[in-house]
Amino acid sequence: MNTENDEATPVESGQEETPAPKQPPPSLSPELLAAGRKDKAAWKSGSGPGRWATIGCGLGIVVLIAALFTGSTLMRKTVWAGFAGASQRVVANLPGDLSPGERMRLTRNLEAFSAYLKNHDEPFPVMGEFQALVREALEDRLITRDEVEELNLFLESKLAEDALSVPYSMP
Numbered sequence: 001m002n003t004e005n006d007e008a009t010p011v012e013s014g015q016e017e018t019p020a021p022k023q024p025p026p027s028l029s030p031e032l033l034a035a036g037r038k039d040k041a042a043w044k045s046g047s048g049p050g051r052w053a054t055i056g057c058g059l060g061i062v063v064l065i066a067a068l069f070t071g072s073t074l075m076r077k078t079v080w081a082g083f084a085g086a087s088q089r090v091v092a093n094l095p096g097d098l099s100p101g102e103r104m105r106l107t108r109n110l111e112a113f114s115a116y117l118k119n120h121d122e123p124f125p126v127m128g129e130f131q132a133l134v135r136e137a138l139e140d141r142l143i144t145r146d147e148v149e150e151l152n153l154f155l156e157s158k159l160a161e162d163a164l165s166v167p168y169s170m171p
Helices: 030-045 049-092 100-118 124-137 145-164
Strands: none
Touching (some): 049 100, 049 124, 100 124, 100 145, 124 145
């Protein structure tokens, strides 16, 4: 036998080689490694502020997102309630000597305009224009025939714009 290879290598004897222990990178000192182990132990035991601070921040972010969704929904409902109130104030403050045909025209225009806004992607700018006209008309708490005509013309012009934007018409 050969004296240089008297010992059997682990592969020849059926044993597996054990990997050498990993050495930390040269930039990490033993003090830093010890501090990292201490932080990990504090995290697992829950005694350090890190665990609760992380949980608190996570919960805070969830609450903030929920508040944003709720606020967005409430804002839309508030704007629509303002529009409905403006429409009702216009109808309630119509002049007494207004002809029934003009009343009906305004009522139908308001209903059609409401449907137009509900089907519109961005109804808020147009709704704002309408509410500005209503505020201007109701400054003195009375709506004149001219103001009724102005509101009707505004509503009809917006409804006509919508009718022109339809890509096709049904027979």
